[in-house]
Amino acid sequence: MDNMKNVDNGSYNGGALLRMGLNDNKAGMQGLDKEKINKIIMEASKGSKFYENELKKDQQVNQRIEKMMQLKEKITQQQLLKAQLQVDKLVMELEQSRNLSCTIVHIDMDAFYAAVEMRDNPELKERPIAVGSMSMLSTSNYHARRFGVRAAMPGFIAKKLCPHLTIVPLNFEKYRKVSKEVKEILAEYDPHFMPMGLDEAYLNVTEHLEERLNWPEDKRRYFLNTENTTEKNKEDINISGTLNIDGYSSSPELFEDGTSVMDDHSGQRDQSLKNVVVFGTSAEEAVKEIRFRIEQKTQLTASAGIAPNTMLAKMCSDRNKPNGQCRISPERQAVLDFIKDLPIRKVPGIGKVTEKMLKALGIVTCSELYQQRALLSLLFSEASWRSFLDISLGLGSTHLEKYALVLLTFSEINTAEDQYSLCRELCRELAQDLQKEGLKVFFILFTFKRTPLCTQNVVVVKRVSLQRHHSTKSATNFHLDGHSKSQLSWKVLPENICAKHSFFDKKRAARQLNCNNVFPSESVGKQHFHGVKSSANFVEEANKVTGLQKSNVCEIFTCPVCFEEQSSSNLEEINRHVDECLAGSLVKESVEISKNDFSRENTFSFLSHCKNENIDDCKENITDQLAGTGQSGSTSENSSGNGKDKKFTQIVSEKPHREKQPGDLIDIPRNASIKQCLFPKRNSQENAEQFGRMDHTEETSSSCSFEAKEDSVLVCPVCNSEQKTTSLMSFNRHVDVCLNKGLIQELTEKGNRSAKTSDTENSIRVGE
DNA sequence: CGGATCGAC
DNA sequence: CTATGTCGATCCG
Numbered sequence: 001m002d003n004m005k006n007v008d009n010g011s012y013n014g015g016a017l018l019r020m021g022l023n024d025n026k027a028g029m030q031g032l033d034k035e036k037i038n039k040i041i042m043e044a045s046k047g048s049k050f051y052e053n054e055l056k057k058d059q060q061v062n063q064r065i066e067k068m069m070q071l072k073e074k075i076t077q078q079q080l081l082k083a084q085l086q087v088d089k090l091v092m093e094l095e096q097s098r099n100l101s102c103t104i105v106h107i108d109m110d111a112f113y114a115a116v117e118m119r120d121n122p123e124l125k126e127r128p129i130a131v132g133s134m135s136m137l138s139t140s141n142y143h144a145r146r147f148g149v150r151a152a153m154p155g156f157i158a159k160k161l162c163p164h165l166t167i168v169p170l171n172f173e174k175y176r177k178v179s180k181e182v183k184e185i186l187a188e189y190d191p192h193f194m195p196m197g198l199d200e201a202y203l204n205v206t207e208h209l210e211e212r213l214n215w216p217e218d219k220r221r222y223f224l225n226t227e228n229t230t231e232k233n234k235e236d237i238n239i240s241g242t243l244n245i246d247g248y249s250s251s252p253e254l255f256e257d258g259t260s261v262m263d264d265h266s267g268q269r270d271q272s273l274k275n276v277v278v279f280g281t282s283a284e285e286a287v288k289e290i291r292f293r294i295e296q297k298t299q300l301t302a303s304a305g306i307a308p309n310t311m312l313a314k315m316c317s318d319r320n321k322p323n324g325q326c327r328i329s330p331e332r333q334a335v336l337d338f339i340k341d342l343p344i345r346k347v348p349g350i351g352k353v354t355e356k357m358l359k360a361l362g363i364v365t366c367s368e369l370y371q372q373r374a375l376l377s378l379l380f381s382e383a384s385w386r387s388f389l390d391i392s393l394g395l396g397s398t399h400l401e402k403y404a405l406v407l408l409t410f411s412e413i414n415t416a417e418d419q420y421s422l423c424r425e426l427c428r429e430l431a432q433d434l435q436k437e438g439l440k441v442f443f444i445l446f447t448f449k450r451t452p453l454c455t456q457n458v459v460v461v462k463r464v465s466l467q468r469h470h471s472t473k474s475a476t477n478f479h480l481d482g483h484s485k486s487q488l489s490w491k492v493l494p495e496n497i498c499a500k501h502s503f504f505d506k507k508r509a510a511r512q513l514n515c516n517n518v519f520p521s522e523s524v525g526k527q528h529f530h531g532v533k534s535s536a537n538f539v540e541e542a543n544k545v546t547g548l549q550k551s552n553v554c555e556i557f558t559c560p561v562c563f564e565e566q567s568s569s570n571l572e573e574i575n576r577h578v579d580e581c582l583a584g585s586l587v588k589e590s591v592e593i594s595k596n597d598f599s600r601e602n603t604f605s606f607l608s609h610c611k612n613e614n615i616d617d618c619k620e621n622i623t624d625q626l627a628g629t630g631q632s633g634s635t636s637e638n639s640s641g642n643g644k645d646k647k648f649t650q651i652v653s654e655k656p657h658r659e660k661q662p663g664d665l666i667d668i669p670r671n672a673s674i675k676q677c678l679f680p681k682r683n684s685q686e687n688a689e690q691f692g693r694m695d696h697t698e699e700t701s702s703s704c705s706f707e708a709k710e711d712s713v714l715v716c717p718v719c720n721s722e723q724k725t726t727s728l729m730s731f732n733r734h735v736d737v738c739l740n741k742g743l744i745q746e747l748t749e750k751g752n753r754s755a756k757t758s759d760t761e762n763s764i765r766v767g768e
Numbered sequence: 769c770g771g772a773t774c775g776a777c
Numbered sequence: 778c779t780a781t782g783t784c785g786a787t788c789c790g
Contacts, residue, residue: 050781057773135780138777151777154781197777351775381788773788 031146037161041148044157061353065360068379072361075378084374087389091373094393099308100330102398103283105203106305106313107186107290109179110322112199114141115300116178117168129166130158138170142322175199178298185293189286194400202310202400205286212281220289224275225296287325311396312338314348335394339366347391354384366392 032040045051109115113131118124118141128144130137134155144150147162155167179198186193190203212220279289287304294302301323305316308330315338316326328338343364345355361379363369369376370392376385390396 136782156780
């Protein structure tokens with residue numbers, strides 16, 4: 001089966017492998033050729049259910065192709081000509097709207113998880129390794145790739161391909177920490193950058209490059225951190241007496257042009273200047289700088305693509321992988337040249353199936369895709385052929401959509417403490433992330449579900465954003481040991497904080513104000529979290545949303561905690577109210593955990609705010625946070641000093657030693673239906689069994705007792721009505737509709753001023 | 769509308 | 778010894 005997903009892109013990194021010098025046949029690392037790889041995979045797979053299913057799917061694709069070919073036969077010359085005219089008209093329009101003015105960068109960490117593991121365990125460095133489990137691998141290093149071992153391959157098959165393969169279990173917390181370090185660097189180049197999972201991100205560096213042009217050299221000067229540099233690099237530096245450019249690290253090309261090494265001045269200040277690097281002002285130089293800083297900070301390498309849009313940037317970053325970069329200059333011809341002979345399979349969005357379908361039409365490269373545009377418009381859906389057209393013209397999006405969804409799967413979280421500390425950690429990190437993204441106010445609902453046999457942790461995140469944004473994007477999955485797998489996911493929903501009949505408002509009724517403090521106050525209080533400043537903008541922001549930003553008077557303000565309307569004319573009073581509410585509802589455990597309960601559910605939420613308009617404020621925050629955690633931030637010089645009404649009115653808790661901070665947990669309304677949805681439909685049989693044995697969930701608040709029936713009624717968290725459907729999907733849809741109704745009501749009340757929020761996406765997805 | 773499929777990570 | 782994940786978006790009946 002040559003189109004099995006495990007093999008289909010086997011030759012992707014052929015060039016990269018050569019560059020890495022991995023074709024050297026060191027110590028039994030010959031690797032395998034493609035034919036052998038396929039044969040081994042075939043033998044390991046055949047007979048399995050998975051393989052049968054693959055065969056079936058493949059047949060279906062073949063049938064689809066057949067259908068398509070029949071359709072093609074029926075197309076008359078006239079139809080084709082007509083289509084050609086229509087499509088070409090569109091091509092003209094697209095061509096006119098071509099935007100080459102942005103500089104988009106795609107950063108891609110090289111074999112991320114594997115690289116982290118190799119960094120932290122040098123023994124693994126020279127060996128083929130993969131990260132994951134016997135059932136599923138997340139990634140592999142370049143040694144292992146020579147044997148055909150790659151991401152999304154089951155470990156047991158990988159072992160057959162490469163018997164010496166070392167499989168390292170996922171260490172997700174570690175990757176996240178490293179990813180955070182990288183993101184801190186990226187945020188300096190684009191505060192609104194879009195992370196795609198842990199190891200990839202898009203940046204719009206257009207603004208950065210404009211500013212950078214006027215930057216003095218000292219802002220582009222970096223010191224080689226020899227402590228954090230590999231032994232080899234230290235040697236290079238010591239032996240030569242100056243920095244040996246070619247010998248530097250694994251990143252020779254980082255310095256290949258335009259970059260000067262300050263060894264000329266060694267007469268002035270001998271030692272200190274030897275390890276200095278200055279980057280230029282061009283896009284390439286800026287990206288080299290990014291990659292240099294990433295490597296300095298994390299000892300990991302990244303590849304990058306620079307192009308006028310995201311699609312091109314992504315394909316660019318793939319070109320000189322690993323540890324390389326590539327740029328498509330912002331000229332139409334350069335774009336078309338890049339696209340010309342590019343196999344369509346390299347294009348993000350074109351996978352195995354589309355590739356095969358197009359191949360049946362004789363289309364392999366992007367220029368062939370363009371030549372066949374008229375035919376494609378007749379054979380494929382509108383969405384499909386239009387995206388084909390975009391691809392073949394090298395068009396793509398130039399603005400980065402807001403990062404809004406993170407999904408995590410990781411091992412069991414057994415104890416309540418673990419859950420809490422995880423929540424705190426996630427809150428803190430999310431607060432930072434969102435600050436960097438420039439998002440302002442958000443609200444997170446954590447719901448953990450635990451059962452004795454299967455741990456299912458689901459985190460629902462509601463973000464209350466005061467700014468317009470749309471789609472949710474990107475998900476990252478991490479897989480752990482199969483049977484005790486648990487899942488944690490969060491979903492961010494844009495919503496208006498001051499909604500009078502919002503989702504939250506409805507939930508107010510359900511809110512119980514028993515405020516048992518779960519966390520000893522010092523456990524959070526002693527954390528050096530400096531996000532407080534941005535929190536304080538909350539009232540100000542809320543003010544704006546209610547349409548009163550110009551009047552300086554807050555007539556009606558809906559408290560985000562108690563949802564009561566506050567009429568006050570001064571900010572201080574409102575702040576005081578919010579403080580009281582926050583203090584009153586501070587960190588609370590929603591459910592009494594009983595010794596005997598079979599399921600346990602803990603729910604808490606988190607409120608944070610970040611002002612967006614003033615990017616410097618955000619920067620300052622990041623810098624503060626870095627300082628607080630003992631890391632170094634380099635933006636401090638340009639982060640403060642603008643007296644631009646930085647009214648960081650602090651929202652201070654009434655508890656004397658305890659400031660309300662982003663990352664803090666506060667209580668949230670309990671909700672039965674969300675609980676209900678935690679049971680994955682997929683496992684409904686098993687779950688029903690488990691839950692059948694479960695008498696009930698013990699709870700301190702009465703409103704949400706749990707029915708242990710397989711097909712129990714779902715209660716909509718918005719309208720509180722019972723939904724009879726047994727399908728999660730239709731239930732989710734119902735909730736969506738309810739949410740939107742709520743939103744429409746708000747809009748009606750607020751009038752057109754906030755109409756722009758009407759296109760915000762509201763959806764809630766739970767469980768599954 | 770909802771299940772199936774695709775592509776991504 | 779076994780053993781192939783999971784999401785959102787889109788398609789299509």
